[in-house]
Amino acid sequence: MTRLTRRQLPALVAAGMAAPALASAQAYPSRPITIIVPFAAGGPTDTVARLLGEAMGRDLGQSVVVENVGGAGGTLGAQRTAQARPDGYTLLVHHIGMSTIPTLYRRLAYDPINGFETVGMITEVPMTIVAKRNIAANNLAELVALVRRERDKINLANAGVGAASHLCGLLFQQAMNVPLTTVPYRGTGPAMNDLVAGTVDLMCDQTTNTTEHIRAGTIKAFAVTTNNRVSSLPDLPTAAEAGMPGFEVSVWHGLYAPRGTNPELVTRLSRALQVALRDPGLIRRFADLGTEPVPQEKATPAAHKAFWTADIARWRPVIQAAGQFAD
Ligand code: MLT
Numbered sequence: 001m002t003r004l005t006r007r008q009l010p011a012l013v014a015a016g017m018a019a020p021a022l023a024s025a026q027a028y029p030s031r032p033i034t035i036i037v038p039f040a041a042g043g044p045t046d047t048v049a050r051l052l053g054e055a056m057g058r059d060l061g062q063s064v065v066v067e068n069v070g071g072a073g074g075t076l077g078a079q080r081t082a083q084a085r086p087d088g089y090t091l092l093v094h095h096i097g098m099s100t101i102p103t104l105y106r107r108l109a110y111d112p113i114n115g116f117e118t119v120g121m122i123t124e125v126p127m128t129i130v131a132k133r134n135i136a137a138n139n140l141a142e143l144v145a146l147v148r149r150e151r152d153k154i155n156l157a158n159a160g161v162g163a164a165s166h167l168c169g170l171l172f173q174q175a176m177n178v179p180l181t182t183v184p185y186r187g188t189g190p191a192m193n194d195l196v197a198g199t200v201d202l203m204c205d206q207t208t209n210t211t212e213h214i215r216a217g218t219i220k221a222f223a224v225t226t227n228n229r230v231s232s233l234p235d236l237p238t239a240a241e242a243g244m245p246g247f248e249v250s251v252w253h254g255l256y257a258p259r260g261t262n263p264e265l266v267t268r269l270s271r272a273l274q275v276a277l278r279d280p281g282l283i284r285r286f287a288d289l290g291t292e293p294v295p296q297e298k299a300t301p302a303a304h305k306a307f308w309t310a311d312i313a314r315w316r317p318v319i320q321a322a323g324q325f326a327d
Contacts, residue, residue, distance in 0.1 A: 038077025040187030207290030
């Protein structure tokens with residue numbers, strides 16, 4: 001019988017401890033996975049997460065369900081994920097808010113940057129300037145003139161400080177040089193219901209939430225905030241075409257896991273994400289809603305991390321200059 005030497009011990013212990021992690025990584029996933037959406041159901045982030053979850057579930061061999069944790073501009077859902085067990089069964093779909101929140105919020109109960117592992121980017125969604133359908137304007141120039149004339153009567157819906165609709169709304173007010181009363185919601189899903197009902201006046205929201213209402217004529221649209229028109233709304237001019245050059249914003253989305261999630265699980269999830277983004281059904285539905293998957297090389301943990309880090313640095317001086325902090 002051979003006696004173990006002291007030097008052999010740590011390797012064996014490590015192997016012993018690694019064995020269950022390796023076994024669990026190989027058996028992963030063995031039960032449904034939850035994607036936290038930090039906004040209300042029925043909105044643009046919810047739409048992206050549900051389509052993605054369905055396609056990823058097919059590759060992972062487990063169902064991927066969405067849980068909506070809306071409120072506080074998308075920070076409550078992010079906090080829930082950052083504080084979840086890092087076992088690969090709780091994920092987060094979030095957007096450009098992950099770049100603005102670290103500067104906008106100074107007193108969060110979680111680390112808005114180091115609380116997460118990046119899994120990969122998903123899509124980049126154009127935004128649209130929309131209004132209730134009976135607003136007394138038929139193009140962007142008329143809308144801006146109306147807002148300037150009736151600034152005390154017109155309000156602007158958004159999904160809270162740090163949301164994409166908040167950020168785009170800020171840029172729109174700056175472009176018009178008119179501060180407006182804002183009406184916050186837990187997401188632009190419920191805000192859209194009030195826009196259709198005519199109880200709020202304006203909103204800047206993602207094509208994934210506005211396209212079908214614009215086509216149906218239940219809301220009015222004035223411009224898309226990208227360089228080029230979107231194929232799903234060919235008649236809608238860009239903001240530049242409509243007389244507001246330089247007003248460009250689109251909403252990138254990414255998939256995250258809690259900090260400390262086993263790198264092998266993150267790699268497995270990133271692989272499932274890449275497969276999902278090649279799924280013909282997902283691609284068709286994204287196109288119908290005015291967007292498309294990111295290129296495969298962006299759907300990786302490293303590329304996502306690099307993009308996110310640069311984007312935080314891009315928005316920090318803008319927010320600090322505006323002095324618009326959430327707390
Ligand atoms: C939502 O899903 O409600 C939106 O993404 C909110 C926003 O950021 O405007």
